[in-house]
Amino acid sequence: MKKLSARRRHPLAALVVLLxxxxxxxxxxxxxxxxxxxxADTSAQSLAIDEGKKLFAVGCSSCHGLNGQGTSDGPSLVxxxxxxxxxxxxxxxxxxxxPGAQVPRKKVIYSQSEIDQLAAFVASLGPGPVVxxxxxxxxxxxxxxxxxxxxxxxxxxxxxxxxxxxxxxxxGALTNGKYAPSLEGxxxxxxxxxxxxxxxxxxxxxxxxxxxxxxxxxxxxxRHTENDEPNPGGLTLGSLGPxxxxxxxxxxxLGVLIVVAIWVAAxxxxxxxx
Amino acid sequence: MSxxxxxxxxxxxxxxxxxxxxxxxxxxxxxxxxRLGIYxxxxxxxxxxxxxxxxxxxxxxxxxTFIIIILTGVYLTLFFKPSMxxxxxxxxxxxxxGIRMSEAYASTMNISFEVRGGLLIRQIHHWAAIVFVxxxxxxxxxVFFTGAFRKPREINWLFGAGLLFLGxxxxxxxxxxxxxxxxxxxxxxxxxxxxxxxxxxxYLEMFLYGGEFPGQDIVPRFFTIHVLLIPGIMLGLLVAxxxxxxxxxxxxxAGPGRKEENVVGMPLMPVYMAKAGGFFFLVxxxxxxxxxxxxxxxxxxxxxxxxxxxxxxxxxxxYMGFSEGLIRVMPGWEISVWGGHTLNLGVFIPLMVFPLVLxxxxxxxxxxxxxxxxxxxxxxxxxxxxxxxxxxxxxxWISLYLVLLIGGGNDLIATHLHLSINSITYFVRVSFFxxxxxxxxxxxxxxxxxxxxxxxxxxxxxxxxxxxxxxxxEFVEVxxxxxxxDKFTLTAHEQPQPIELPAEVDENGVxxxxxxxxxxxxxxxxxxxxxxxxxxxxxxxxxxxxxxxxGHH
Numbered sequence: 093m094k095k096l097s098a099r100r101r102h103p104l105a106a107l108v109v110l111l112x113x114x115x116x117x118x119x120x121x122x123x124x125x126x127x128x129x130x131x132a133d134t135s136a137q138s139l140a141i142d143e144g145k146k147l148f149a150v151g152c153s154s155c156h157g158l159n160g161q162g163t164s165d166g167p168s169l170v171x172x173x174x175x176x177x178x179x180x181x182x183x184x185x186x187x188x189x190x191p192g193a194q195v196p197r198k199k200v201i202y203s204q205s206e207i208d209q210l211a212a213f214v215a216s217l218g219p220g221p222v223v224x225x226x227x228x229x230x231x232x233x234x235x236x237x238x239x240x241x242x243x244x245x246x247x248x249x250x251x252x253x254x255x256x257x258x259x260x261x262x263x264g265a266l267t268n269g270k271y272a273p274s275l276e277g278x279x280x281x282x283x284x285x286x287x288x289x290x291x292x293x294x295x296x297x298x299x300x301x302x303x304x305x306x307x308x309x310x311x312x313x314x315r316h317t318e319n320d321e322p323n324p325g326g327l328t329l330g331s332l333g334p335x336x337x338x339x340x341x342x343x344x345x346l347g348v349l350i351v352v353a354i355w356v357a358a359x360x361x362x363x364x365x366x
Numbered sequence: 367m368s369x370x371x372x373x374x375x376x377x378x379x380x381x382x383x384x385x386x387x388x389x390x391x392x393x394x395x396x397x398x399x400x401r402l403g404i405y406x407x408x409x410x411x412x413x414x415x416x417x418x419x420x421x422x423x424x425x426x427x428x429x430x431t432f433i434i435i436i437l438t439g440v441y442l443t444l445f446f447k448p449s450m451x452x453x454x455x456x457x458x459x460x461x462x463x464g465i466r467m468s469e470a471y472a473s474t475m476n477i478s479f480e481v482r483g484g485l486l487i488r489q490i491h492h493w494a495a496i497v498f499v500x501x502x503x504x505x506x507x508x509v510f511f512t513g514a515f516r517k518p519r520e521i522n523w524l525f526g527a528g529l530l531f532l533g534x535x536x537x538x539x540x541x542x543x544x545x546x547x548x549x550x551x552x553x554x555x556x557x558x559x560x561x562x563x564x565x566x567x568x569y570l571e572m573f574l575y576g577g578e579f580p581g582q583d584i585v586p587r588f589f590t591i592h593v594l595l596i597p598g599i600m601l602g603l604l605v606a607x608x609x610x611x612x613x614x615x616x617x618x619x620a621g622p623g624r625k626e627e628n629v630v631g632m633p634l635m636p637v638y639m640a641k642a643g644g645f646f647f648l649v650x651x652x653x654x655x656x657x658x659x660x661x662x663x664x665x666x667x668x669x670x671x672x673x674x675x676x677x678x679x680x681x682x683x684x685y686m687g688f689s690e691g692l693i694r695v696m697p698g699w700e701i702s703v704w705g706g707h708t709l710n711l712g713v714f715i716p717l718m719v720f721p722l723v724l725x726x727x728x729x730x731x732x733x734x735x736x737x738x739x740x741x742x743x744x745x746x747x748x749x750x751x752x753x754x755x756x757x758x759x760x761x762x763w764i765s766l767y768l769v770l771l772i773g774g775g776n777d778l779i780a781t782h783l784h785l786s787i788n789s790i791t792y793f794v795r796v797s798f799f800x801x802x803x804x805x806x807x808x809x810x811x812x813x814x815x816x817x818x819x820x821x822x823x824x825x826x827x828x829x830x831x832x833x834x835x836x837x838x839x840e841f842v843e844v845x846x847x848x849x850x851x852d853k854f855t856l857t858a859h860e861q862p863q864p865i866e867l868p869a870e871v872d873e874n875g876v877x878x879x880x881x882x883x884x885x886x887x888x889x890x891x892x893x894x895x896x897x898x899x900x901x902x903x904x905x906x907x908x909x910x911x912x913x914x915x916x917g918h919h
Contacts, residue, residue, distance in 0.1 A: 265776075
C-alpha cells in the first residue's frame with residue numbers, strides 16, 4: 093500500500109485510475125447486459141432485413157415510401173406483417189403494374205428468397221401477421237380426418253367465402269370493376285395468408301374470428317374442389333351457375349336441334365325440289 | 367287437306383258376313399274399327415297434309431322435349447322425397463359427409479350419386495326443360511314474324527302463350543325442389559317479391575310458405591304444383607293447341623299453286639309420320655348427348671340450402687333471367703306511406719313490369735287486328751319484310767328481352783369482359799328505354815330496303831354476274847329475268863291500304879264527330895300501311911313497260 097500511496101501523486105496516476113474504472117464498468121456491463129442485443133448484428137435475420145430494405149428501395153418505395161410509411165400512391169406497410177408481403181408479392185400482385193380498380197394476380201417476379209427478405213424488412217417496421225407454417229395450411233395426412241376437414245371446410249366456405257368467390261371458388265364481381273378473384277391454382281399458403289391479412293377488397297379473418305383450424309379446413313375444401321374432385325356430371329361449364337347453362341342450352345341444345353330440323357326438312361320424298 | 371269424312375262406314379256392318387279378311391292384320395283392324403269406329407277418323411286424318419319447312423318443326427321440338435321431360439320426370443319422382451325434414455347426409459359424396467340438410471336435398475343427392483342412371487336422367491330432365499322453354503320462345507317468334515297468329519289462329523296463339531308462361535313457372539318450381547343453396551336463394555327471392563306486394567304481401571307470404579321463411583311447407587307444395595297441377599294444365603292446353611293446329615291446318619309460305627284455300631305439302635301418313643317420328647328420336651338423342659356431356663345444376667357443388675349462406679352467380683335458369691335483370695337494374699326505391707307502411711318500389715315495380723314484358727308481345731296480334739280492321743282468314747304466312755311494322759315491333763321486343771338478360775347476368779359480364787358492374791347496370795337502365803326504339807327504327811328501314819330489293823329483282827331481274835362491254839366502251843352487268851314462279855312468290859303478298867277517316871264535314875256541311883280512338887287508329891294504320899310503312903310492290907303494268915323493250919335493260 094505504501095508503494096501505491098507514494099505514487100498517488102504521480103502524473104500518470106489519474107490515467108491509471110481512469111483505465112481501471114473504465115475496465116470495471118465495461119466488465120460489469122458486459123457481464124450483466126442482455127446478450128441477444130449484442131449478437132443480433134451478425135444474424136441472418138438482420139442480413140435479411142438489410143437485403144430486404146435494399147430490394148424495397150428499388151421495387152416498392154416509389155409508392156410505399158422509403159421506409160414503408162406510405163405515400164399518396166400506396167398505403168403504409170407498417171404493421172401489415174410478413175404474411176401480407178408473402179401473399180402480395182408471392183402471387184405477383186405486387187409490384188403493381190398500373191393503378192386500377194384492383195391489382196390483378198400476375199407473373200411472380202421475385203424469387204421466394206427475395207420475397208422472404210422483403211417480408212423480413214416489412215415485418216421489422218411493426219408487428220403483424222406472420223407467414224404461416226406448412227402444418228397450418230397443409231391437409232391432414234389422416235384420410236378420415238381430411239375427409240371430415242373437407243366437409244367442415246365446405247360449410248365454412250359457403251358461409252364465409254361463397255358470396256364473393258362463388259360456390260366453387262370461381263370468383264365473382266364486386267362494385268365498380270373490383271372483383272373477387274378465382275381461387276383456381278392458388279397456393280394453399282396464399283389462401284391462408286389472404287384470409288389472415290384481407291388483401292385489397294377482401295375482409296380479413298384473423299385468428300380471433302376464425303381460428304387456425306377452420307382456416308386449414310377451408311383450405312382443404314378449396315384444394316379438394318379445385319384439384320382432386322372429378323366432376324360427376326361432365327363438363328362444368330365454368331361452374332358459374334345457370335347463366336352459362338342457359339347459353340350452352342341455347343347454342344348446343346336448341347341450336348343443334350334447329351340444324352337437325354333444317355336437315356330433316358331438306359330431305360323429303362318430293363318428286364322435284366322446289 | 368282433309369277429305370270429307372264418310373258418315374256410313376263399316377262400323378255398323380258385321381265383317382263376318384263379308385268375304386274373309388285377307389290377313390290377320392286386316393281382321394284385327396276390322397275388329398277394332400267395329401268397336402271404336404276409328405276408320406272414318408283415320409281416313410279423314412291420316413292423309414292430312416303438312417307443308418314442309420324447317421321453321422314449322424320448331425313446335426315439334428317443343429312437343430318432343432315436353433314428352434322427354436314427362437318421361438324423365440316420372441322416373442325422378444320414384445326417388446325424390448319432397449320433404450323439408452332435417453337429416454344428416456351419409457351418402458357417397460365425401461365433401462358433404464355429415465352435413466345437415468333437408469330430405470329433399472338428400473334424396474336429390476341420392477338420385478345423383480346412388481340411383482342407377484339417376485344423374486343422367488336428372489340432367490336430361492333439366493337440359494330438356496332449358497331447351498323446351500327456348501324452343502317455345504323461338505316457335506312463338508316464328509309464328510309472330512310470319513303473321514301466323516292472324517284469324518283464325520288468335521285463340522291458339524293465346525294457348526301457346528299460356529304454355530310458355532306455365533312452362534317458365536314449372537321450370538322455376540322444378541329447379542327449386544332440390545332445396546340446394548342456389549334454389550333456396552331463388553325461393554328467398556320469390557319471398558321478397560311477394561312481400562313487396564302492398565297490403566296483402568305479408569298475408570300471401572305466410573299463406574304460401576306456411577309461416578316465416580323458409581318454413582317446412584314450400585318444397586312439398588312446389589312439388590305438387592310442379593308434377594301435378596301445372597303439367598296437367600299444360601297437357602290440356604297442349605292437346606287443345608294441337609287439335610286447333612289440326613283443325614285450322616298449317617299455314618304455308620306463298621308460292622305458285624299455294625292459295626288461302628289449300629295446303630300444299632306431304633301427307634301425315636306415311637311421310638310426315640316417319641319424319642316426325644324420326645325427329646322425335648333425333649331430339650331425344652341430341653338432348654341425351656348434351657346431358658351426357660355437360661353438367662346442369664350441380665347441386666352437390668352448391669351445397670344444401672341454409673338461410674345464412676349465399677353464393678355469387680345466384681341467377682335463375684335463363685327463362686327467368688329477364689325478371690332477374692329487372693330486379694338487378696331497378697334502383698332500390700323505398701317509400702313510406704300512411705305513417706310507417708313501407709312500399710318497396712325497388713322490388714314491386716319490377717314485379718309488375720315482369721308480366722307486362724310478356725303481355726305486350728302476346729297482345730300485339732289483337733292490336734294489329736284492330737288497326738288493320740281485317741276480318742278475313744289468313745293461311746298464307748307473311749315474309750317478315752312484308753310486314754315492316756310488325757317485324758320491327760318483334761325485333762324491338764327481342765332487344766328489350768336481351769337487354770334484360772344482360773342485366774340479369776351483369777356480374778358475369780363484368781368479370782369476363784373486365785367491365786364495371788355499375789357501368790353495365792347504367793347501360794341496361796338506359797337501354798331498357800332507348801334500345802327498343804332504335805331497334806324498331808333500324809328494323810323497319812331494313813324491311814323497307816328488302817322490299818325495294820324485291821321490287822328491283824322482279825322488275826329488272828337478278829344480277830347474273832356476267833359483265834358485258836357495250837360498243838361505246840361502257841360496262842354493264844347483265845340482269846337475268848326471274849322465273850315466273852319466283853316473280854309470283856315475290857309479289858304474292860297483300861298490301862293493305864291505310865284506313866281513311868271520313869271527311870271532316872258530311873254532305874250537309876255539318877262537322878262530323880270523330881272519336882279520339884278512331885283518330886289514333888287511323889294514325890296507326892297510316893304508320894303500318896302508309897308511304898312510310900311499305901314499298902308499293904311492282905304491278906304487272908310496271909313490269910310490262912320495263913320488259914317491253916323501251917326500258918334500259
